[in-house]
Amino acid sequence: MAAESSIIAHVPTYHPLFSDPAADTNLRSTEGTLFRVPAFVLRRTAGYFAATLPATADAEPVPLDEPAALLARMLSMLCGLPPPDPPLDFDAAEAILALAERWDAPGAAARVRDMITGPVFLAEPPAPVRRCLRIASRGTLTLFLYDEIHNELLRRLPTRDLMALLGLHRRRRDTLDRMLSGENAEGINPAAVAGRCTVCELQVDNYLWREYRARIFAEMDTRPMGDTVIGSAVDEWREALACWSAKCTGPECGKLIYDKDVILPEIKACIDKLPDTV
Structure with a gap:
């Protein structure tokens, strides 16, 4: 037995x-x-x-x-x-x-x-929401939090946590903009966006890059994840197309001013350095 x-x-x-x-x-x-x-x-x-x-x-x-x-x-x-x-x-x-x-x-x-960024979780009591806010905040980076469709859910968050979440979105947008200015040591290679011909060294007005930066800033405002800033949709941006087609006006030069194959990987590297949690 x-x-x-x-x-x-x-x-x-x-x-x-x-x-x-x-x-x-x-x-x-x-x-x-x-x-x-x-x-x-x-x-x-x-x-x-x-x-x-x-x-x-x-x-x-x-x-x-x-x-x-x-x-x-x-x-x-x-x-x-x-x-x-x-x-x-x-x-x-x-x-x-x-x-x-x-x-x-x-x-x-x-x-x-x-x-955990859905209605069921955001409706939880404040304590568990706060405990997992750091985890959940990464998932909100695909959202435009100022869209009114999120108002009811965001009202349920304690003010401190809501400000932290909004601050993360704003910090990613503003930090990337500074990194793309060419004046940040951790940012894009200044030579890539200086508006200077690498052959004859003619300096051109850099407004095309400034307009491209402004478009990236607006895109990061609505989708802080940054994936749409470096995705295939960028090829249809008027500002991006203007940059990639800009040529040096120096005598017998005509070299492209902005190198797409250099700049896009630089932008991605900058995005990878951004904070992604509160």
Whole structure:
């Protein structure tokens, strides 16, 4: 009888959402709960598994230093499954974001950040909102907070937190503008935007670059993330086209004044240096 009890005690327990025998990888939580997950999904969605999973399926479960509840939420995101109950709250969001960082899983992190800037989370009491404001603030960088559609939700934030959030958006816009002036040591290479021909050194009026900067400033005001400043849509900006087509008027010169292939990577480098949380 004792032997039979011992055998029963060692029967593996699979999480009900991750028990498909067709999945070729077994993960084990700290409690011993097993998760069957396709190896190709793990490698494709998380850098951690791309580097650590064996090339072929291993009969032994992969031990993970994570509880079953957290693994169920994270693996549901990686596998594109509906989230398990209970509904996601701030505690779970923080835990998933921390795990996404450890696993190098940017898709899961982006999904959580989108969720914690939504109506359900902004309607939470002030304490948890403040506790996760630093995390949530990054997700708001795609929003124009002054749009009236956000008024009702923003009114629910304590004044201190609202000012911090608005300050982050404004700081990204203003800091980038200073970096693109050519007068900031951490900013763009001054020679790239000096309005001076690199062949004959003729100095031209730099108003084209100033107009381009003003357009970037306006774009950052409405979408502080900065992705639309360096995306393909920029090729349609009147200000950008004017810069890329400007040529030196020196005798027999005609060289382009502003090098698009140099300036756009410089702008991206500046954006990468901007603060992204309160």
